[in-house]
Amino acid sequence: MLRPEQITQELFEFNRRLANGMATLSKIGQVDVEASAKDPVYREDKLVLYRYRPRVEQVSTVPLLIVYALVNRPYMTDLQEDRSIIRGLLDHGIDVYLIDWGYPDGADRFLDLEDYVNRYIRRCVDFVCKHHELPSINVLGICQGGTLSLCYTAQHPERVRNLITMVTPVDFQTPDNTLGQWYRDLDVDLMVDTLGNIPGELLNWSFLSLKPFRLTGQKYVDMADILENEDRLKNFLRMEKWIFDSPDQPGELFRQFIKYFYQENRLIKGNLTIGGRAIDLKQVKMPVLNIYATEDHLVPPSASIPLEKYVGTKDYSTIVFKGGHIGIYVSSRSQKDIPPTIAEWLKARSKD
Amino acid sequence: MTDKSSSPVDVWARFWLDAQRKYWDSWSDLSRKMIQETQSTLEAAGAEKPEGAAGPSDWVEFWIAGQRKNWELWLDMSRQTFGAPSGAAAEKTSTEPWSRLFDLWTTFWMPLIPGQSRESIARLLDANKAYFRMGEGLWRILFSGFGAVQGTEAQWDALTRGIRQMQEQFGEQLRTTKDPWSGFATFWGMPLDNWRRVCSAFSIMPGDMEKAVRGFGSPYGPETLHQGMIGLLSMPTIGYTREWQEELQRWGLLWLDHFQALQAYVLALSGTTAKAIDLFADGVYEKAKKGETFESLRALYNLWIDCSEQAYNDLSTSDEFTQAQSRLTNSVFAVKRQEQKMVEELLSAFNMPTRRELDTSHRRVHQLQRRVWQLEQTLDESAIMELKAEVSVLQRELEALRGQAPAQKTEPSGAARKTKAKTST
Numbered sequence: 001m002l003r004p005e006q007i008t009q010e011l012f013e014f015n016r017r018l019a020n021g022m023a024t025l026s027k028i029g030q031v032d033v034e035a036s037a038k039d040p041v042y043r044e045d046k047l048v049l050y051r052y053r054p055r056v057e058q059v060s061t062v063p064l065l066i067v068y069a070l071v072n073r074p075y076m077t078d079l080q081e082d083r084s085i086i087r088g089l090l091d092h093g094i095d096v097y098l099i100d101w102g103y104p105d106g107a108d109r110f111l112d113l114e115d116y117v118n119r120y121i122r123r124c125v126d127f128v129c130k131h132h133e134l135p136s137i138n139v140l141g142i143c144q145g146g147t148l149s150l151c152y153t154a155q156h157p158e159r160v161r162n163l164i165t166m167v168t169p170v171d172f173q174t175p176d177n178t179l180g181q182w183y184r185d186l187d188v189d190l191m192v193d194t195l196g197n198i199p200g201e202l203l204n205w206s207f208l209s210l211k212p213f214r215l216t217g218q219k220y221v222d223m224a225d226i227l228e229n230e231d232r233l234k235n236f237l238r239m240e241k242w243i244f245d246s247p248d249q250p251g252e253l254f255r256q257f258i259k260y261f262y263q264e265n266r267l268i269k270g271n272l273t274i275g276g277r278a279i280d281l282k283q284v285k286m287p288v289l290n291i292y293a294t295e296d297h298l299v300p301p302s303a304s305i306p307l308e309k310y311v312g313t314k315d316y317s318t319i320v321f322k323g324g325h326i327g328i329y330v331s332s333r334s335q336k337d338i339p340p341t342i343a344e345w346l347k348a349r350s351k352d
Numbered sequence: 353m354t355d356k357s358s359s360p361v362d363v364w365a366r367f368w369l370d371a372q373r374k375y376w377d378s379w380s381d382l383s384r385k386m387i388q389e390t391q392s393t394l395e396a397a398g399a400e401k402p403e404g405a406a407g408p409s410d411w412v413e414f415w416i417a418g419q420r421k422n423w424e425l426w427l428d429m430s431r432q433t434f435g436a437p438s439g440a441a442a443e444k445t446s447t448e449p450w451s452r453l454f455d456l457w458t459t460f461w462m463p464l465i466p467g468q469s470r471e472s473i474a475r476l477l478d479a480n481k482a483y484f485r486m487g488e489g490l491w492r493i494l495f496s497g498f499g500a501v502q503g504t505e506a507q508w509d510a511l512t513r514g515i516r517q518m519q520e521q522f523g524e525q526l527r528t529t530k531d532p533w534s535g536f537a538t539f540w541g542m543p544l545d546n547w548r549r550v551c552s553a554f555s556i557m558p559g560d561m562e563k564a565v566r567g568f569g570s571p572y573g574p575e576t577l578h579q580g581m582i583g584l585l586s587m588p589t590i591g592y593t594r595e596w597q598e599e600l601q602r603w604g605l606l607w608l609d610h611f612q613a614l615q616a617y618v619l620a621l622s623g624t625t626a627k628a629i630d631l632f633a634d635g636v637y638e639k640a641k642k643g644e645t646f647e648s649l650r651a652l653y654n655l656w657i658d659c660s661e662q663a664y665n666d667l668s669t670s671d672e673f674t675q676a677q678s679r680l681t682n683s684v685f686a687v688k689r690q691e692q693k694m695v696e697e698l699l700s701a702f703n704m705p706t707r708r709e710l711d712t713s714h715r716r717v718h719q720l721q722r723r724v725w726q727l728e729q730t731l732d733e734s735a736i737m738e739l740k741a742e743v744s745v746l747q748r749e750l751e752a753l754r755g756q757a758p759a760q761k762t763e764p765s766g767a768a769r770k771t772k773a774k775t776s777t
Contacts, residue, residue, distance in 0.1 A: 002646045010649045011487045018480065025473060106710070110718040119725055178669055185678035187685070194685045194692065196711075209668075213660040220479030221653065 014224060021227020028230065031237045035081040036090060038098070042127045046102030049124045052090055059093030060343075062161055062350040063128055063137050066098040067121060067152075069144035070253070071203055073245050074100055076329050077142070079238055083330040088339025094346060099124055099145075103247040109196045112252040113151070113260075114275040121152045125159050136161040136286075138346055143167050143299060143325075147261065150307075151272070153286075154279045162349045163284060164342060165307060166291045167299045167325055173265045174302035178210055183262040192251040200246025210297050239330065268310050282312035287349045291319040291328070291338065298325045317345060486656065487649050490514075599697070603690045610683035613676070620676040624664045631659035 042049035066086070068074035077098070078086040089096050099120070104111065128137050136159050141149025146168025153160045172180050192198070208215045226232040249257075266272035272279040288311055292304035301320075308316050319341055321328050328334050635655050639646065646652050667673050696706045 002648065002652070007487050007490060007649045011484060014480070014483070022473075107714050107717070109711075110715050115722070119722075178665075181669060181674050182677060185675060185682075187678075187682040190682060190685045190689060194689045196707075211661060212664065213657045216475070217479045217482060218654070218657045220476045221483045221650075223476055224480060 017224050017227055021224060021233075024227055024230055024233060028234065028237070031234060031241055033080065033238050033241060034075045034078050035084050036078050036087050041097075041131070042124060044120065044123060046104060046108065047120050047124075048100045048102065049127060050098045050100060052086060052096040052098070054093075054095065055087070055090040056093050058095050060095065060347055060350045061132075062134060062346070063095035063097055063132055064089065064164075064346065065124060065128055065137055065139050066096065067139060067141045067145040067149045068099065068101070069142055069146075070101050070104075070116075070249055071144055071200075071246065073242060073247070074098055076242050076326075079242065079330055080235070082332075083235070083335060085329055085334070085339055088335055089343060092339055092343030094343055097124070097128055101247070104197055104250045105248070106196055109251040111250040113148075113256045116148055116253060117151045117155065118275050121148060122156065122159075125152070125156070129159065134161075135159070138162045138164070138350065140164040140166060140342070141168060143169075144257070147267065150267070150281065150284065151274055151279050154281055154283045155274065155277055157283045157285060160286055162287045162289070162346060164289045164291065164345075165304070167293055167296055167304065167328060168290070168307070169261070169299045169303040170310065171265065171268050171303050171306040172262045174300060176300045177303055179206065179298065180262050180303075182206065183258050186258065186263075188255050188258045188263070192255040196251050197248035198251065198254045200248050203249065204244065204246050207298060239326070268306065281310040284311040285313050287315035287317075287345075288313045289317045289319065289342070289345050291321060291342075293321045293323050293325055293328045295323055295327070296325040315349075483653060486653055490649065490652060596697070599690070599694050603687070603694065606683070606687045606690050610680075610687050613680040613683040617676045617680040620667070620673045624660070624667050627663035627666070628656070628660040631663055632656055635659060 036055075037053040038050040039053065040048050041051045066074070066077065068077065078084045081087065086096055086098070101120075125137060125139070129135065139149050139153065139160050139162075141147070141164070143166070146165040147170070149163065150165065150168070150170070153163050169177075174180070195202075223236055226236060260266045260272055264271075267279065267281070270278075270280065288307070290304060290307050292299070292301050294301055296304075305318075308318075319338070321334060321338065323331055323334065328338065632655060635658075636646075636652075646655075668677075692707065696708055699706045
């Protein structure tokens with residue numbers, strides 16, 4: 001039974017941890033992220049295409065290109081040595097490339113879907129194909145990057161040998177998609193015309209507002225429990241750095257993304273065109289692996305699961321991860337399950 | 353702390369812990385003494401509380417007196433090292449001793465934190481202050497209940513009653529406040545005041561303007577004031593500066609619209625707290641009914657977070673909230689857009705570059721870049737077409753040669769196959 005003096009005791013203990021924790025925090029210095037060695041192999045505007053250095057003998061002859069979202073930074077896939085999807089893939093002999101979109105600024109505000117799908121992604125795929133003398137490669141699209149990858153693949157199916165989508169929204173108007181609901185009545189033209197690029201902070205605000213009590217309150221009370229443990233504290237701070245490291249979204253891209261996908265759900269309605277050409281998901285006939293998280297509050301499972309209905313492939317597989325949108329990259333369970341499963345799936349489908 | 357280094361942070365941490373230990377020791381002594389006294393008084397008097405004996409409210413007063421004493425001790429110590437807070441801040445400590453102490457502590461800590469970590473730590477301290485405030489509130493309720501009654505169920509009843517009482521006080525605050533944000537930003541430090549920050553960050557006249565509008569007291573009520581303002585701002589404009597007056601009036605109208613949207617949004621959100629309190633009280637009651645107990649303040653805090661998220665989720669997915677939020681967002685940007693337009697007018701008047709001009713340049717660069725890219729693409733494609741055509745011609749010539757020289761076909765044929773296999777990869 002909770003007694004008043006117990007509350008005081010708890011608060012005192014809490015205070016003690018905070019005080020000691022402050023000392024730990026003040027000594028912790030720079031928080032480093034990114035665990036795996038990589039080299040830039042192609043650049044265009046602010047985009048940099050990286051190739052990761054192999055850690056074991058490569059077993060697959062077909063490389064994998066990771067297309068990350070424009071929201072937040074791609075180092076979430078390689079946060080630290082023991083929390084890295086990329087490291088897991090490298091350890092399973094996959095040759096990994098990654099697109100880093102950089103930090104768009106005012107001069108990039110007119111970049112739109114056409115630029116991202118048919119220019120940037122296309123050129124990166126072309127580069128990798130040419131370098132490996134292959135007609136097609138494997139593509140892994142994450143979150144918004146998954147949606148862009150789907151669009152690219154639908155228009156250039158001959159260039160994608162196998163497609164993996166991870167926490168990728170496809171149906172943007174399911175009842176439990178809170179972000180979708182919030183965007184429904186947003187005057188996105190006014191917003192983009194006013195702001196130009198959409199500030200990362202504003203996007204972060206909308207993500208935090210989905211669970212404000214947990215994400216801006218409880219999380220930091222729980223943080224006090226690990227303040228005296230330097231390793232755990234560093235893990236926490238790496239995540240914190242990533243969460244608030246949010247590039248701005250190019251205005252035109254944001255306008256189209258919100259209108260076409262969230263407000264009009266064009267991807268599954270079949271009336272989306274990019275660069276004057278229709279996006280027909282039935283053209284996605286290569287093997288598809290769809291990975292979603294059961295507790296994802298940003299891309300609920302109901303937004304990802306319908307992919308199967310709309311793509312034209314006969315080789316469709318799913319990985320259901322029990323966790324959230326972020327846990328899928330960094331939890332210890334995901335490190336154990338996700339990279340090996342992806343690697344096995346790819347190896348089985350990348351033989352000559 | 354085992355590390356005896358003498359960095360300012362270590363010195364401060366040791367100082368703080370030392371002060372805390374003294375604070376805690378003296379409070380524990382006082383607390384034990386008071387509880388013993390109450391119990392012996394109640395035992396001596398049987399079930400009835402004798403006239404003049406210490407009751408729950410007396411205990412709270414004793415507690416506050418004790419806190420004040422400790423606070424003074426703390427202040428003396430801190431004065432010696434860091435100087436003292438203002439008189440007004442010290443006054444408030446009598447009612448919120450822990451969280452005020454936490455405030456003071458935060459003030460001292462922040463300058464010592466290196467720049468990179470400061471933002472995270474500010475969040476940490478904000479959230480933990482809310483935790484302290486909750487602890488304070490619950491402590492008060494439990495302490496009052498503890499002095500009066502014994503037994504699990506009775507204590508949980510007291511807790512539930514206390515929470516309901518807080519709910520009423522909170523509702524009263526909402527009804528009387530002039531600050532549209534205070535409702536959900538004050539109850540145990542709910543973290544939703546980030547909207548205010550967002551609104552301010554995107555407005556050319558941050559929070560101040562909002563406060564100015566809020567300060568317009570009207571004896572005829574807010575609706576009349578609003579209508580009156582609309583009337584004034586819709587008056588026809590005349591004279592040399594007519595266009596500029598129109599812009600100002602448009603800005604005023606947009607601002608009024610934003611202010612109304614803000615009020616509607618806050619009203620929609622305020623229901624969250626009331627519902628969260630209901631869910632919290634129900635949760636506590638259900639647990640008590642099952643004979644279960646909360647073993648820690650943190651367990652209660654976690655229940656509070658769960659209830660708040662549930663209440664917020666129910667509300668934030670409703671049509672009413674979604675519309676209120678969209679209207680607020682749209683109204684913020686409408687004001688901002690109008691402000692930009694006015695700033696552009698001024699910049700043009702001074703022959704300074706404007707955003708509109710920059711946009712034109714960026715758009716042209718983008719269009720040029722896209723044309724270059726498309727030309728490159730076309731060139732690539734046409735080069736491929738040319739190569740394909742050349743290969744076809746060569747293939748035809750080869751076939752023709754084979755037809756003319758059937759006796760020598762073995763070697764060239766093999767070479768041709770090899771070439772074809774290579775190009776096809």
